[in-house]
Amino acid sequence: xxxxxxxxxxxxxxxxxxxxxxxxxxxxxxxxxxxxxxxxxxxxxxxxxxxxxxxxxxxxxxxxxxxxxxxxxxxxxxxxxxxxxxxxxxxxxxxxxxxxxxxxxxxxxxxxxxxxxxxxxxxxxxxxxxxxxxxxxxxxxxxxxxxxxxxxxxxxxxxxxxxxxxxxxxxxxxxxxxxxxxxxxxx
Numbered sequence: 001x002x003x004x005x006x007x008x009x010x011x012x013x014x015x016x017x018x019x020x021x022x023x024x025x026x027x028x029x030x031x032x033x034x035x036x037x038x039x040x041x042x043x044x045x046x047x048x049x050x051x052x053x054x055x056x057x058x059x060x061x062x063x064x065x066x067x068x069x070x071x072x073x074x075x076x077x078x079x080x081x082x083x084x085x086x087x088x089x090x091x092x093x094x095x096x097x098x099x100x101x102x103x104x105x106x107x108x109x110x111x112x113x114x115x116x117x118x119x120x121x122x123x124x125x126x127x128x129x130x131x132x133x134x135x136x137x138x139x140x141x142x143x144x145x146x147x148x149x150x151x152x153x154x155x156x157x158x159x160x161x162x163x164x165x166x167x168x169x170x171x172x173x174x175x176x177x178x179x180x181x182x183x184x185x186x187x
Contacts, residue, residue, distance in 0.1 A: 001026065001080040002100060003185065004087070006155060007113030009144045010123040011170045012177060016113065017084040019178045024080070024187060029071045031064055031085040053135045056143030058088060058151065065095055072099060083107075088152045093159070109185050110159045113170035113177075117145060 003020065005013040014030065021028035035053065038046030045067075049059045068086055071077055087093040100106050115123075121141055128136030135144070159165050166184045170177060 001109070001185075001187075002083065002105060002107045003080075003109045003111065004083045004096075004107055004159075005085075005111050005113065006152065006159075006165075007170060008115065008117075008120050008148045008152075009141070010120040010127070011113040011115045012123075012174075013084045013113060015174055016111075016168075016177055016181060017082045019174070020181060021082040023182070024082070026080045026082050027071070027074070027076045028082045028084060029068065029077070029086065031059075031067065031088075034067050034071070035059060035064075050134075054140070056135060056137075056140030056147070058147055061089065061091055065092070068095075069099060078103070080108075087155065090154065090158060093155055107159070107164065110156075110165045111181060111184065112156060112165055112167050114167050115170035119171060120145065 001024065003024075003026075005017050005020075007013050014032070017028045017030065020026075035046070035049045039050045039053065040046070045063060049063060052059045064086060072081065083096070087096050096107065124136045124141045124144075125138070127133060128141075134140075156165060168177060168180055168184065
């Protein structure tokens with residue numbers, strides 16, 4: 001089973017993705033985690049990505065696409081995965097469809113975590129204070145939300161045509177949101 005978590009930065013994709021992946025016994029493929037690890041270890045990819053992340057901009061597709069294909073090619077990614085933070089653009093969505101299609105697989109569920117913008121800003125500002133993330137400055141938050149609306153939000157329409165998009169209220173307790181996701185996917 002392949003599940004895509006969509007939602008603005010700060011909507012809870014990371015938290016809910018972890019819960020969901022553990023419950024289903026699937027790997028969680030998170031571009032943010034992959035990129036942050038590359039930044040922390042100072043790889044050439046990490047140094048390149050850091051420039052974009054610090055400005056609140058999306059890391060270019062060319063950098064992300066090879067990472068995701070590698071993750072999906074791992075043995076644990078063959079039966080399914082929880083995708084968090086990817087795809088973010090129409091071009092990336094086509095790559096996911098093509099990559100899974102070549103294997104006779106497809107995305108089964110798209111879960112859209114719906115959170116009001118003022119709550120997103122509050123969450124990311126709080127996260128920045130706790131984790132010291134360079135991509136959660138006030139200016140970067142504003143840019144990330146604008147980029148999300150421009151590039152990622154249109155994916156909802158792309159996937160809605162297949163009837164696999166489910167809106168999940170992203171406010172409330174973590175457990176209540178996880179319970180709603182379990183109800184939606186039936187597991």
